[in-house]
Amino acid sequence: MNPHIEFSEDQRDCLQEVCNIAMGQAGNSLARLFERFVTLSVPAIGFVSAENVETELQELMGSLMVSAVRQAFFSTHGKEGLHGEAIVVFSDTNFEKLVQLADYHEGPSNAAIEQELLLDISNVLSGACLNGIAEQLEEQLGFSAPSLIGTNIPLAGILDHEQLTWEQAMSIKIGYRLEEIEFQCDMLLLLPKIAVEHLKNTLDFLLEDD
Amino acid sequence: MDLITDINWKEHVVDRMDTGVFLVDRTIKVLFWNRFMVMHTGQPAESVEGRNLFELFPDFPRRWFERKVEGVFVLKNQAFSSWEQRPYLFKFAHNRPVTGGVESMYQDVSLMPVLDIAGKAIAVCVSIRDVTDAAIYATRMKETMETLEQEKNEQRILIKKLEEAQSQLLQSEKMAAIGQLAAGVAHEINNPIGFIKSNMTSLQKYTASLVQLLEAYIKIEDQLDQNSSEMQTIANTKDQIDFEYLVEDIGDLMTESMDGVNRVSKIVKDLKDFSHVDQGDWKYEDLHRCIDSTLNVAWNELKYKAEIKKQYGEVPQVFCMGSQLNQVFLNLLVNAAHAIENRGIITITTAQKGEKVLITVADTGSGMNQEQLRRVFEPFFTTKPVGKGTGLGMSLSYGIIDKHEGKIEVESQEGEGTTFNIWLPIEGPATRDALPA
Numbered sequence: 027m028n029p030h031i032e033f034s035e036d037q038r039d040c041l042q043e044v045c046n047i048a049m050g051q052a053g054n055s056l057a058r059l060f061e062r063f064v065t066l067s068v069p070a071i072g073f074v075s076a077e078n079v080e081t082e083l084q085e086l087m088g089s090l091m092v093s094a095v096r097q098a099f100f101s102t103h104g105k106e107g108l109h110g111e112a113i114v115v116f117s118d119t120n121f122e123k124l125v126q127l128a129d130y131h132e133g134p135s136n137a138a139i140e141q142e143l144l145l146d147i148s149n150v151l152s153g154a155c156l157n158g159i160a161e162q163l164e165e166q167l168g169f170s171a172p173s174l175i176g177t178n179i180p181l182a183g184i185l186d187h188e189q190l191t192w193e194q195a196m197s198i199k200i201g202y203r204l205e206e207i208e209f210q211c212d213m214l215l216l217l218p219k220i221a222v223e224h225l226k227n228t229l230d231f232l233l234e235d236d
Numbered sequence: 237m238d239l240i241t242d243i244n245w246k247e248h249v250v251d252r253m254d255t256g257v258f259l260v261d262r263t264i265k266v267l268f269w270n271r272f273m274v275m276h277t278g279q280p281a282e283s284v285e286g287r288n289l290f291e292l293f294p295d296f297p298r299r300w301f302e303r304k305v306e307g308v309f310v311l312k313n314q315a316f317s318s319w320e321q322r323p324y325l326f327k328f329a330h331n332r333p334v335t336g337g338v339e340s341m342y343q344d345v346s347l348m349p350v351l352d353i354a355g356k357a358i359a360v361c362v363s364i365r366d367v368t369d370a371a372i373y374a375t376r377m378k379e380t381m382e383t384l385e386q387e388k389n390e391q392r393i394l395i396k397k398l399e400e401a402q403s404q405l406l407q408s409e410k411m412a413a414i415g416q417l418a419a420g421v422a423h424e425i426n427n428p429i430g431f432i433k434s435n436m437t438s439l440q441k442y443t444a445s446l447v448q449l450l451e452a453y454i455k456i457e458d459q460l461d462q463n464s465s466e467m468q469t470i471a472n473t474k475d476q477i478d479f480e481y482l483v484e485d486i487g488d489l490m491t492e493s494m495d496g497v498n499r500v501s502k503i504v505k506d507l508k509d510f511s512h513v514d515q516g517d518w519k520y521e522d523l524h525r526c527i528d529s530t531l532n533v534a535w536n537e538l539k540y541k542a543e544i545k546k547q548y549g550e551v552p553q554v555f556c557m558g559s560q561l562n563q564v565f566l567n568l569l570v571n572a573a574h575a576i577e578n579r580g581i582i583t584i585t586t587a588q589k590g591e592k593v594l595i596t597v598a599d600t601g602s603g604m605n606q607e608q609l610r611r612v613f614e615p616f617f618t619t620k621p622v623g624k625g626t627g628l629g630m631s632l633s634y635g636i637i638d639k640h641e642g643k644i645e646v647e648s649q650e651g652e653g654t655t656f657n658i659w660l661p662i663e664g665p666a667t668r669d670a671l672p673a
């Protein structure tokens with residue numbers, strides 16, 4: 027299917043299983059943060075090429091105007107380990123309600139409170155999900171502080187393909203939706219090729235174990 | 237290996253890091269307080285450790301911090317806070333006591349779970365990084381970007397203004413070109429019309445004299461032989477040329493032609509004035525006197541049409557060419573009178589406005605539509621019947637005011653009336669030193 031990175035059926039199934047478990051953990055964390063039930067979508071594993079990243083993102087996300095947060099993650103195994111970037115994309119979100127719900131009433135300004143909330147949610151989601159994956163792969167991860175790509179910007183603007191240093195990356199998309207209030211976000215885990223190679227080896231290792 | 241185990245990590249490493257590090261338990265009781273924290277809060281570790289953080293620092297964002305810590309305990313996940321959203325956690329003096337420029341230290345904060353051997357979170361380690369320099373840089377950068385954006389917008393507006401100015405320039409170039417053309421034509425016509433006029437005057441006299449002579453002859457016709465062939469010829473010729481009518485018509489024709497010639501020479505004079513607005517004397521004039529003398533000149537045209545209301549303000553003498561301004565006032569007054577169908581009011585107002593004098597001539601006449609309003613200063617634009625208007629009055633006035641480096645504006649409402657505003661600099665044109673004396 028893909029000239030650069032390929033997964034065997036077994037590898038794919040195994041990764042899907044790993045993601046399902048991790049995603050559940052992340053959903054659980056979010057639910058605890060907001061004390062609300064969280065609906066999850068089945069993680070979609072795919073690939074994006076730097077060249078078409080904008081259209082592929084669009085297909086993946088659908089929505090046009092979004093807010094987005096990025097965060098890097100790295101492994102104690104260094105370049106050989108699980109590393110990449112997590113991008114959490116928020117769309118159709120009623121921030122006012124969310125801020126109320128999260129009880130974020132101390133901050134220098136409304137905009138700052140909203141931004142802080144986005145950063146926190148992203149951090150919780152990517153932290154829980156990636157730690158869940160790493161745990162199953164028997165690795166330990168570190169995280170950079172999350173940073174805001176932008177609020178209410180066109181989706182095409184979150185990744186500038188001219189600045190991307192990779193040609194192809196694996197993407198794991200997980201959708202989270204909060205019941206009762208309008209809140210929806212998608213987490214996109216982007217892994218560079220070298221991390222994917224490593225991931226394949228680890229998956230093979232796990233498969234042998236079974 | 238011994239070296240490593242011998243190191244007192246707490247006192248010699250964590251304590252001395254140039255990062256704020258402190259530990260709290262789930263109730264926000266302080267468990268550890270490193271030197272960075274001591275130095276910046278002025279609170280020694282002994283007096284902080286074991287006590288609740290909020291007791292020590294009442295200004296601390298309490299609920300926010302409690303939630304953050306609770307999150308770390310529950311989720312066992314690192315949490316962050318950035319200077320961009322929350323400039324500081326503790327209000328510390330910045331690291332620029334000398335160079336200054338900021339209010340307090342900008343901080344990036346992270347909260348890490350401290351786990352026991354069983355993997356249970358027992359404390360939260362908070363680290364505070366001083367990012368003042370980066371924050372200042374980023375803030376300046378953002379401000380610069382905003383300034384640039386603003387300047388770009390201003391430039392856009394400026395470009396639009398320039399375009400407008402250019403089209404105005406084109407308009408005035410057009411007027412100047414027409415003016416030159418008019419001057420050329422006027423010059424060409426001026427000489428022939430001059431001798432035509434003087435010849436016509438002579439001709440008028442000559443024909444009158446000839447008719448006089450003829451009438452003298454006619455008086456002696458009775459004394460001639462009525463049956464002579466000469467007398468017959470005279471009678472035939474008289475019949476043929478319709479002598480009675482001819483004599484009568486010759487005078488009318490001469491008068492009409494004289495009228496026509498006079499009209500042509502008036503047009504030529506206007507044309508010449510239009511293209512030679514720089515003649516005249518520059519001196520300080522009392523504008524009220526100018527207006528009053530113009531009113532006298534125009535009185536015949538005005539008296540049946542309008543009531544003149546004078547609202548003269550306190551106005552100093554203005555450095556100008558009085559005779560030229562008279563022409564402007566005359567044009568305005570005559571136009572106003574023409575615009576009034578039955579009877580109306582013409583209001584003349586004067587006032588000093590800073591360095592300028594404002595003269596307003598308002599009428600209750602027919603007003604102008606958009607098209608007329610746009611073209612009112614255009615040479616040869618007229619809505620008046622042939623013979624009544626040449627369409628030069630306003631363009632001439634425009635040229636005169638322009639020479640004075642003043643401004644003439646028009647407002648008009650169809651069916652309600654028209655107002656002309658004239659602004660004149662009291663001290664005359666800025667280039668007045670270069671004016672012909």
Ligand SMILES: Nc1ncnc2c1ncn2[C@@H]1O[C@H](COP(=O)(O)OP(=O)(O)OP(=O)(O)O)[C@@H](O)[C@H]1O
Pocket residue numbers: 567571572575599601602603604608612617618619620624625626627628629630631653654
């Ligand atoms: N006060 C006014 N009210 C209404 N229309 C006016 C007024 N002043 C000028 N206009 C319009 O502007 C036209 C141009 O005026 P302008 O004085 O240049 O020429 P004119 O009066 O037609 O001829 P002349 O050369 O004899 O003055 C007029 O024909 C008239 O249509």
Ligand SMILES: [Mg+2]
Pocket residue numbers: 567570571625629630
């Ligand atoms: Mg006129």
